Amino acid sequence: MSRPAKVISSEQVKQRLRSQGVTITAWAEAHGYTRNEVYRVLNGQHKGHFGKAHDIAVALGMKAANDQPTTRSASCNLQSAEL
Numbered sequence: 001m002s003r004p005a006k007v008i009s010s011e012q013v014k015q016r017l018r019s020q021g022v023t024i025t026a027w028a029e030a031h032g033y034t035r036n037e038v039y040r041v042l043n044g045q046h047k048g049h050f051g052k053a054h055d056i057a058v059a060l061g062m063k064a065a066n067d068q069p070t071t072r073s074a075s076c077n078l079q080s081a082e083l
Contacts, residue, residue, distance in 0.1 A: 006061075010042040013060045031059055 008016070017027060028038040033056055040046040041056045048057030057063040
């Protein structure tokens, strides 16, 4: 059985990047995100529940990768359950 990945806080992400000598802007560019998108996730303006903000939070280690269904069938099941 695999262990869930440990998630870290935004302050821990910032500290880790600083210790590695990587700026948030450089990290964002290296991962295909804009600087502003990453700062919004780190500062809590975007919670990372879905979409690009979720992808950023997962890439930074702030969220587990499997905490949201991303397949089309899962979203279809949700829609049919609401009816």
